[in-house]
Amino acid sequence: MSKSRLEARALDRYVKGLRPEFEKTLKHMVEIPSVSMDPKRKSAMKASAAHAVDLLKALGAKARIVKTPLYPLVVGKLIQDKSYPTVTIYNHLDVQPADGKKEGWKHEPFRFTKDGDRYLGRGTTDDKGPALTAYYGVRCALDNRIPLNFQFLWELEEEIGSPSFEGALRKHAASLKTDSVVVSDTIWISRTRPAISYALRGVQAALLRLETGVKDVHSGLTGGAARNAVAELMDLAARLVDARTGRVRIPGFYDDVTPPSRRELQSFRDSGFKTSVFRRAHELKSLRATDELEVMQRIWTRPTFEVHGIAGGYSGPGVKTVVPQSGELKVSMRLVPGQKPAKMFRALKQHVKKLNPDVKVISDSVLEPYMGDFSGPYADAARQAVQFGFHRTPAFVREGASIGAVVTMQKLLKAPITFLGLSLPEHGYHAPNEFYDWGQASGGVKMFTRYFEEISRLAR
């Protein structure tokens, strides 16, 4: 590891000077409600892509909108010198839905609210804030004459499982060659414990539909003889997973799961993960397990079967005594490296057929799990960068969430992928009152700058 030419105090001043512009830009981004899941947000999705292009152009990049069947991919290229290596920076600009009243937001989710160092609003931490932090890291790298070319891949479909990403990347792969990829969409152990992920869980989501009649019927007039579609789906859920322990009851479900290696477990133990911190960060009253290593394995290295909710029947205030005649159970399996979503979907389908043959099983979003490495020059560069930006040593851990684009980039760009996430557990990924903060942003700009300096020295 060669010595950095970056001067810490000068960089601090530089980053401090960025703050007003950072906040103004993040405000603009957050107030574009780019909810990819909501078909009514199409114009916001368009505005988000257009703003992204403007941003990239302001940096001096050549920016373009790559059209896809649904929402575009924004590509930016900033070639300083063709002899320099190229890093590709992946972020996403689409966000989760947010219902201010229903979900108990304290501020309007799509109004940027500044509270001291905290930036509140949907998408602040997932993933607009980290995207913008990486963006200013690039500007800082340019201003510090770091010999690297930059390529931005800003996705607008991450929250809906990246349906167009692979197609777009496959079509434009020749023009997207890169020496490495950096992804900033993961979460630290805690504010005092940065984490670098090297593996992601995948997802296979599904809808389980049952219709036993045409319309909901009266429980007095028909109750006892009429089937109850919602009760049958609940019964099915109870047979697919033990709700108390989380143990999945689908035959073969655990067949392809490889337990974490001894070296991984040691890295987990050293990570500083605290069950109590995790519980508080997510505001959970109790957990299925308390032992630290057990909890880490549950969220990082083991697959799950989760029930997200059910459509059908009555869910308003009080009780309406209908016998529901249709229902749609919303479920998903988080899958770990080794498991194949298609195989797990088949296993689910077969088991459901056995348990309740009238239930239709429909595949929803699918993301492959991802397994990378946590050693080598890029991991070393990441370690240096985090140390420089935050004065702390990062833990190398797995990540329980899924980023579909990562597996696609691994497959098509064939370059090492590094995760330099900036979100904290309490920031509230996908949750109400999501926020990001200047501490993570300012440290993050420094981290990225140093990371770019480090990897600019790696042989192409």
Next chain:
Amino acid sequence: MSKSRLEARALDRYVKGLRPEFEKTLKHMVEIPSVSMDPKRKSAMKASAAHAVDLLKALGAKARIVKTPLYPLVVGKLIQDKSYPTVTIYNHLDVQPADGKKEGWKHEPFRFTKDGDRYLGRGTTDDKGPALTAYYGVRCALDNRIPLNFQFLWELEEEIGSPSFEGALRKHAASLKTDSVVVSDTIWISRTRPAISYALRGVQAALLRLETGVKDVHSGLTGGAARNAVAELMDLAARLVDARTGRVRIPGFYDDVTPPSRRELQSFRDSGFKTSVFRRAHELKSLRATDELEVMQRIWTRPTFEVHGIAGGYSGPGVKTVVPQSGELKVSMRLVPGQKPAKMFRALKQHVKKLNPDVKVISDSVLEPYMGDFSGPYADAARQAVQFGFHRTPAFVREGASIGAVVTMQKLLKAPITFLGLSLPEHGYHAPNEFYDWGQASGGVKMFTRYFEEISRLAR
């Protein structure tokens, strides 16, 4: 049974002449959206009571609004001669909620739509149409000089379990003395098979609430370690009732159930009930049983535990991969004569405590089951009346639904109660596209007139 002085053809002409006014009045009633369950409908509830008073006054009755803690009771008195016996006519003017778009109504639920002989709209058959039919039956009886006094009890809280009815009746019992009661809020076996009920099931509804955290969390970040409140409630539902067979798994649940007598079973067998007709009327694809007598017992003489739906988690389009941290399961038990709602609620609560101690059990609406008789002079009068109005012999059966007011009237008015229902299974009680029809209305006016004639001859 003495001979009727009513002349069938003259009555036919009379009833035919009523039709324009009947339709106009029913239209007015249906277009007042008197949804007692919906706190936003308070002004409609008020309008419904005011219109009821006007209607009763138009008949020559003394009408008044009896105030209660929630929605009033409308009382009408039409004393022709103090020496005549008095019949009390019970109906309710409040209706079930209706969501035109969500529930797939073909017409606006609160717009009266006439389609040939069919009258479409929420409340047409439950219970505004039958209420109006009984009302015109009284007018016809008056015009035919039938020596009877009439007392109307029009309730506005039936669909929410009659919370104020008992209090109001108890307070005004002295002024509400009656020789008999007739209730028109039950359903025939089929269009060609009138039915007179002599028993009702009761209801004990409940909310089962669970909170395992403050807000829904991310299934990638927390899934495996976080508890899933919705999955746990579904598991609980599956442990409380066998969704496929309907068998209730609460200890002691069936202890106080008395099987129907041999005489009752014979009456059921003679009722002309057809499983296929029942299935088609409610548009059910399949049933838990096919044998006719078994189906009748399931809906009339056996208790149930029904899951109506769940609030919590994600129920929008597609899949949102949250781990729900709170949920409210909506359930109810239909109870049969012999079972006590309070005892069954305690049994439920105790069992839930054992299965999942974190779940809170909250009692919702409660209605006692009702058991009457199906022989004697009032039953004979009813048989005569149905024969006269519809040229068919009625079946004496039980009713699976609940009318809270009936048990209260039995207890406080201490007079025989007769059920002269007019609704058909296909009319869609509580269902989308509810309707009533002129065939039932016109036959019904004649039926009521004849019934009033018959009971006017019974000794006081």
